[in-house]
Amino acid sequence: MKAYKELSREELQSLQKELRAQFDKLKEAGIQLDMSRGKPGADQLDLSNPMLDVLNSSSDFKGVQAMDLRNYGILDGIKEAKELFAELMEAPVDHVMIYGNSSLNIMYDLISKAMIHGIAGNTPWCKLDKVKFLCPVPGYDRHFAITESFGIEMITIPMDENGPDMDMVEEYVNNDASVKGIWNIPKYSNPSGVVYSDEVVRRFANLKPAAADFRIFWDNAYAVHHIYPDKKAEILNIVTECEKAGNPDMYYQLCSTSKITFPGSGVAALITSPANIKDITKHMTIQTIGHDKLNQLRHVKFFKNAAGVHAHMEKHAALLRPKFEAVLDTLEKELGGLEIGTWLKPTGGYFVAFDTIEGCAKKVVGMCKEAGVVMTSAGATFPYGNDPKDTSIRIAPTLPTPSELQKACEVFVLCVKLASVEKYLETK
């Protein structure tokens, strides 16, 4: 295959004509497909249906704390659930708080509390002239939406296959006291699938923040979400690394069972230092009566222990592998050698990040829509939705069925080709 950039104007025009014809035919086919959303497929959800049977009218509702878990009480999670998450995330039990159904909501809440009450006795952020967050890109749009909603200034940090540019991170965090946080998805990052290298994690743990209330938001959303059981990524443990570096309170680690059991009906957890937990529960006792203890118990009874979760995740992986491979095979087969796109091959998580040539992402996503395939909005993976080079596209292969996905990928690569040809024609 000849790279498109090597083609003459005439060759490009002839190719454009051919691709346009294919595109018009596709449009007429009236396809309606969705590759935009990081939602599990129905077959994945079926895996957790038996969880709905483990708690029933004849269950024992007394937890190990000898309390009736059907009643009020226990603010920070039942002991059994803390133990499960502690084992799973390799953290001490006293570093674990169990929340409700959404780790996104935990992050929103932590920032909301920092705004109004301040972190650990520091000035509430709403009283400061300026609060900044570092945002490795491409990243998770809902992280950026939270910081934007609180009026926090977002600073873009480029990422490579090892994680964020740590020179930049250190420069900002160690010198600017208005930098209060950084978003991270350290394992199988959304959307790139990047796994933070040991060096990156160590440099995070060894930051010397100018702000006492600087916090690393360590959204370990895909901690156990491997696609290849023989290529399981491991990252260094942020808890122990921060403790070793003398920064025991610097991180908030998040995780949930949203993509393990049921999104919306799962259990979310915060892993952080006992000092942070004390600071947080002080407010939480006013905020809520506590979270759903029966759902916590239901999860514990279903999984029993971390091994139970890992075994369950292998079943997810078996369903996800063919989907990821369909995407990656189509990209390779159709775009390999054309030099009109780059992508990483994730071994876990929920996404494939695709980069077009400069100035093409919006156009590709628009064309896909015209042809009936919904993609995540171009730019969504950047703060303020602003991808300055207009190259970044997020592919979400999990929700469609395998045959739908195959069709959607074919539409996608055609749109990439056509948009690239037309881009080159603008300047050739």
Added chain:
Amino acid sequence: MKAYKELSREELQSLQKELRAQFDKLKEAGIQLDMSRGKPGADQLDLSNPMLDVLNSSSDFKGVQAMDLRNYGILDGIKEAKELFAELMEAPVDHVMIYGNSSLNIMYDLISKAMIHGIAGNTPWCKLDKVKFLCPVPGYDRHFAITESFGIEMITIPMDENGPDMDMVEEYVNNDASVKGIWNIPKYSNPSGVVYSDEVVRRFANLKPAAADFRIFWDNAYAVHHIYPDKKAEILNIVTECEKAGNPDMYYQLCSTSKITFPGSGVAALITSPANIKDITKHMTIQTIGHDKLNQLRHVKFFKNAAGVHAHMEKHAALLRPKFEAVLDTLEKELGGLEIGTWLKPTGGYFVAFDTIEGCAKKVVGMCKEAGVVMTSAGATFPYGNDPKDTSIRIAPTLPTPSELQKACEVFVLCVKLASVEKYLETK
């Protein structure tokens, strides 16, 4: 029975000696009882155990919106749950939002959002010099804890058997733009059991607030929590009354199934105008992935409709009636005619409010504790825990078993007698 205030010093001294002897004997008995907490008894929780069976691995998870309720999606509650709450609370479906497991958390969240983002385009409260809330007393300590935690100034409003002093409420709300809200439990109020009269509700609906973002917090926590099926209290509907008065956006009505099914594993709802719902969901879409739709479905499948809830509540009432009667009978039998305490006879809700003679509530609660009976802290039902006359005590009869409760009541009335005698002796 002769009123204690009529007794001579000698009679009081002799009575004190006798009561002290009884009290010392009680202390030796090593009782350990709790009348402090508005928690349902285990027998009440058992009523809802079958709810855990209605949703199981072979259920249909497609709701009426043709979505898989096991997956992401639906921010403001499944349609079936909105319909159930709409019927139960006699509100239009488009006035209902379903939240998570805690109406307390809804109220906290509404105030948190008002602080940071402002209500409906008004200035965020955190930018104002002063924000005030009106607090009818005696009231719910956790309401007051929320406003206190946000630095909101609380103004005490006295209540009688018809509700808050509406002259005072109107005076404050209609003239002071820093008054942004008022706490209410309009039916079977916590702790007094007071049911707001029609006139009180109408005067609420017809307020002419100086602040555009003034909101009535209408915590209808005990909406269907009758104790006597033949003496069901009804209050005017805040939704229709506010609409009639031209104040359609002035209220936030809260309710939950915490004391219908399982506290902590229930479903909470906000009932307010579509304009308010629009304002709230704008932020909520950033705050969370949505609430637990399977638990919503579980509740709907269990109750089917409002009639199902009402039938269920009659079973609760049958368990609660003997407990309330044990308290009220003991108070009447032991304290009737002594003029050392007053109390209302609630026909619903979770509490009995008791007023001692001035300056005795703390002492009574302290004595009960000495004798092994935990009561809600005296003063807890006032803002800042400050009951200026030191008279108000909250009795929570629901959690103990009937025999425990009988014993606890006997301790309580003895402590009231002894504390009153000693109070009179101070001045006689």
